[in-house]
Amino acid sequence: MHRDQIVIAGIINGDERILKGFYKDHIRYIKGYILKNSGNSEDVEDVFQDALVILYQKLRAGLFERRSSVRTYFYSICKNLWRNRLRKMRELTMDDCQIDFREGIHESVIKEIENSEREHLYRKYFQKLSGENKDLLDHFFDGKSLRDISEIMGYTERYTRKKKFEAKRQLITMIEKDPIYKELKATNSILEY
Secondary structure (H helix, E strand, O other): OHHHHHHHHHHHHOOHHHHHHHHHHHHHHHHHHHHHOOOOHHHHHHHHHHHHHHHHHHHHOOOOOOOOOHHHHHHHHHHHHHHHHHHHHHHOEEOOEEOOOOOOOOHHHHHHHHHHHHHHHHHHHHOOOOHHHHHHHHHHHOOOOHHHHHHHHOOOHHHHHHHHHHHHHHHHHHHHOOHHHHHHHHOOOOOOO
């Protein structure tokens, strides 16, 4: 349990050493599971990153109950994410033939897929921001005022505004370079983050 407390604190604080150790300790198991269940190496990285974002959010919000270890909890997040992706892929596949999106798929299904892709892009690149930028944007997304965030972060309001702009610009720049973003934009379905 003491090791779990160190890992939890490290994840919440964005401690690079803890995060690298966590990755090294867990990636092999996640990779084995996904590769055995119709996935590829890119899927492994995506699921791991998405699961780490979810774990971070749960830990930060105090929603992790210590009925199990962080490792067990993280594995279950990864497995559930991968099962959901497989289920969605199966729903889009009929008799081993990909359904033509222009024929027969209801508009809401297309929107749901696009929303899922946007959320995936956001999570993937949000995780790559520095711990300070993640914290800053988290406070804004939680609806805190500029004044409150300035006090929490120890900045002036002017500097907080500048840092928010820079963090959002960095996030948007990374997202815009991703091929998935370009595909979504090409279909005129990307929304502003």
